[in-house]
Amino acid sequence: MQSAKHSMTVKTDEFFRKADQLIAAGRFIDSKGWVPATSGNFSAKLSDGNIAITVSGRHKGRLQADDIMLIDSKGNSLDGKKPSAETLLHTSLYQRFPDVQAVLHPHSINATLTARLFKHEIVLKDYELLKAFAGINTHETRISIPIFGNDQDIPRLADKVENYLDRHDHAVYGYIIAGHGFYTWGASVDDALRHLEALEFLFDVEIRLHGVTRL
Numbered sequence: 001m002q003s004a005k006h007s008m009t010v011k012t013d014e015f016f017r018k019a020d021q022l023i024a025a026g027r028f029i030d031s032k033g034w035v036p037a038t039s040g041n042f043s044a045k046l047s048d049g050n051i052a053i054t055v056s057g058r059h060k061g062r063l064q065a066d067d068i069m070l071i072d073s074k075g076n077s078l079d080g081k082k083p084s085a086e087t088l089l090h091t092s093l094y095q096r097f098p099d100v101q102a103v104l105h106p107h108s109i110n111a112t113l114t115a116r117l118f119k120h121e122i123v124l125k126d127y128e129l130l131k132a133f134a135g136i137n138t139h140e141t142r143i144s145i146p147i148f149g150n151d152q153d154i155p156r157l158a159d160k161v162e163n164y165l166d167r168h169d170h171a172v173y174g175y176i177i178a179g180h181g182f183y184t185w186g187a188s189v190d191d192a193l194r195h196l197e198a199l200e201f202l203f204d205v206e207i208r209l210h211g212v213t214r215l
C-alpha cells in the first residue's frame with residue numbers, strides 16, 4: 001500500500017509533458033545504439049523543483065509513461081517507485097546549476113572508447129559543431145570534457161564530479177565515466193539532446209583521428 005505521502009503526490013500536466021519528452025528522447029537515443037541493455041538514465045526538472053526521472057532497470061529505448069517517476073530535489077521517491085541507481089548524479093547537477101532543466105546519460109561505444117584513448121579529459125577544439133553547445137557561437141574555441149574513473153559507489157563518484165566542478169568555473173557540458181558512459185545536460189530536454197548528439201559526433205571524430213590502434 002502506498003504511504004500517505006505517496007498518495008498525496010499529484011502528477012501534473014507538466015510532469016506528463018516532460019515524461020513524454022524523455023520517452024521520445026529515449027527512443028531516439030536507443031535508435032543510435034547509445035543505451036543498450038537497460039543502461040542509461042534520463043531526467044527533467046519541473047517548475048516546482050521536483051524531478052521526472054526514469055525508473056531503475058527499465059529499457060530506456062522502450063519507455064512507457066509508467067517508466068517515468070517523480071522524485072523530490074534530494075532524490076526521494078514521491079510515488080513509491082524506485083528511481084535510477086544514479087539519481088544522485090542528476091540531483092547534484094540540478095542543485096549546482098539552476099538553469100539545468102534536463103540531464104541525459106547514455107552508455108555509448110564512443111564514450112567508452114574515448115575514455116580508453118584519453119585518460120583524464122578530452123579537449124574538443126576548432127570544430128564547427130561546438131556551436132551546438134549553449135553559449136558557443138564560433139568554432140574558434142575549445143571545451144574540455146573530464147573523464148572520471150568508474151565507481152559503483154555513486155555518492156563517492158558524485159563527490160568527484162562536484163570537486164571537479166568546484167575547481168573549474170568555465171562552462172562544462174558533460175563528463176565521461178570510464179568504461180561506463182557519459183552525462184550531459186541542458187536548459188531543456190532538447191538542449192540536452194543536442195549536447196548529447198554533438199558530443200557523440202565529436203567523440204567519434206577524435207577516436208577516428210587518434211586511432212584505436214593506440215589502445
Ligand SMILES: CSC[C@@H](O)[C@@H](O)C(=O)COP(=O)(O)O
Binds near residue numbers: 037039040041056105
Ligand atoms: C545495465 S548496467 C547500467 C547500470 O548499472 C547503470 O549504469 C545505468 O546507467 C542504468 O541504471 P538505472 O538504475 O536503470 O538508471
Ligand SMILES: [Zn+2]
Binds near residue numbers: 086105
Ligand atoms: Zn550508467
